[in-house]
Amino acid sequence: MADTSDNLAKLAQKLASEGPHKIEPTPRRVRALFGGKYVLDTTKAYHVWEHPYYPQFYVPVSAITNDANLTKNSSVPSTSDKVHFGTVSVGSKKTERVLVFNTKDLKDLVKIDFAALDQWFEEDVPIYQHPKDPYKRIDILTSTRPVKVELDGVTLAESSNPLFLLETSLRTRYYLPPTSVNWELLSKSDSETxxxxxxxxxxxxxxxxxxxxxxxxxxxxxxxxxxAQVVGHLCFYNEKVDIWVDGVKEER
Known part of the structure; x- marks a missing residue:
């Protein structure tokens, strides 16, 4: 909890002094479940870019439903009372990973740490990890340019029909059919993201x-x-392996 509080405090101090990188209202209906109840429900949420990479949802105080309680707690140090810690509770379940803002850009808006709630929704669609950036898109393109993957001089995979996944502002990723991979070199990991x-x-x-x-x-x-096109295909970290695309070696 200390680490989380420290991180929230640093974020609050940054936003109180500098403001967000960008803020825009969103017409999407935003809801979130916590303890089996919808604790927020609004069509007046904001996309707030705390940094340049992707937004988070900030919601007005009025978005907190009657099934939940929002308590404004102590002022975050070094914010001149512009940001307070908060608590959102449903029955005996609560989270203190909450900030309540009274700054120029974020007046009367509440940030609840995305991971603190059980499930978020845009309209009726569950979302995970963080909200989507409305300015980012993904294109998945079929290609006949061959892709070869090696590590320490050993071929891991080779395909003449890869999928190229292009995501705004990120490097191209190559998704290869499972039949193009040397399975003797792979073992399952317990990791998930x-x-x-x-x-x-x-x-x-x-x-x-x-x-x-x-x-x-x-x-x-x-x-x-x-x-959906990438289902079952495998992707190797460009930054960690050697990849040739149409005979040309990429830089890691």
Whole structure:
């Protein structure tokens, strides 16, 4: 809890002194479940970019439902009473990962840490990890440019029909059919991550020349509808392996 409080305090201090990187209202209906109840429900949420990379949802105080209680607690140090810690509770369940703002840009808005609640929704669609950036898109393109993947001189995969996944502001990722991979070198990992654009990712470790490399490969068994093409395909970290595209080696 101390680490979380420290992080929230630092965020509050930054926003109180500098303001957000960007803020925009969103017409989406935003709801969130906590303890089996909807604790917030609003069509007046904001996308708030705390940093340049992706937004979070901030909601007006009025978004807190009658099933929940919002308590404004002590002022965050070094914010001149512009930001307070808060508590959201439903019955005996509560979270203190809450900030209540009274700054120029964020007046009467509440941030509840995304991971603190059980499930968020945009309209009726569950969202994971963080809200989608409305200015980001994903294109998944079929290609006949061959892709070869190596590590420490050993070929991990080679395909003449890869999928190129292009995501705004990120490097191209290459998703290869499972039949193009050298499975003798892969072992399942227990790791999981979530992407709001692609869904839940599972991982494989790679063992080459007697050395194991953790989580060098990921795949989506049940991707989101917008990324359905990559289902079952494997993607190797460009930054950690050697990749040739149409015979040209990429820089890591």
């Amino acid at each position: 979530y992407c709001p654009y692609k869904g839940r990712a599972n991982y494989y470790n790679v063992t080459v020349n007697g050395k194991e490399y953790k989580d060098f490969v990921w795949y989506y068994q049940y991707p989101t509808a917008e990324s």
